[in-house]
Amino acid sequence: MNILITLYSTSWGGAEESVLNLAEEISKNDNNIFLLWVANYDSPRPVVSFPKVKIIYLRLHRKLYGLVASYLVGLLCFYHKIDIANLNWRFVNEEGRLLKLLKIRSVATIRAILFDRNSCDEFKNVDAIIGVSKAVVNQVKALGFQKPCFVVYNGIQIEKLKFFNHKVFLPERIFSMSRLVPWKRVDWSIKAINTLHDRSYPLRFDIYGDGPERNELQKLIEKLGAESYISLRGYVNIRSNQLKRYGIFLIPSFKEPFGKTVVEAVIHGRVIVGSRSGAIPELLPKYKLLFRYDDFQNYVQKIVQAYKNYSQYSKNILKRQNEFKEKYNMKRVARDYIKVYHALLNGTKKTS
Structure with missing residues (x-):
């Protein structure tokens, strides 16, 4: 198959890494991947080492890309004889406008829970949707x-x-x-650790990642006088030795669409405290350290529970490792995407 994958990137994050990895993995199955990567910020050009993945890299402002997206995607599909287009959820409406005219099947991958929308009109030009969790699809x-x-x-x-x-x-x-964005609710974690420090719990909290909330989070740390035990550490590679001693991972996100860092934490064997919101309960069914997403005090209680009963919850996480390795690896993801592509090309209407 000749497959077009699109991505409009506003900053580097888990979605960008996932799209790049997916393109590489799908190409291993003798598919030709054309990856249209458009960014509105200064970033290094994404690099792949697989000959069947070709990257078309552009840097365009959102408004300008919105004006040219349909023509650009249509031109690429015509020129490269694309069989199926996989659009990644920003600009799906614009990118999909000419695909029906060109008789090209299309699917949109949605990597967010669209709780701020009141309609799905932006997806009217695609033939199907792939959601990264049941929470997204629902x-x-x-x-x-x-x-x-x-x-x-x-x-x-x-x-x-x-x-x-x-x-x-x-x-x-x-x-x-x-990413340091509001819906990740890193401020909840800062306040929770500060509360426990005031109760004499000897905890140290390090925050990895970057984003538009960084300055406000630093101000919050300083306001609470927590600089000695809470730090913003910036970006870190998941392979870094900086991560070798951490026992507990916090993810208080509101409406988490998937939870890539949850998967990494389980496979590494770390105890997790997270919100009972979005896809996190799907990843961690029957797990006792998920707090009511709108209850801050319950979050604090779950951190205490994890700390005091660390050995018990560590064993629980370790029992989940093999399942996670089998279920959440990129080879399985690529196989599932290829099945969806074939289903659409063959006219299968079954919803899963």
């Missing part, structure tokens, strides 16, 4: 989308992870890793 259906929907859980390149010795993890060493 919200799209609630908005009235009637065409086929497929759940394809995201995955990671497990073979590229660095495995740390979980026996040296410390329950008092706590961290988070995410």
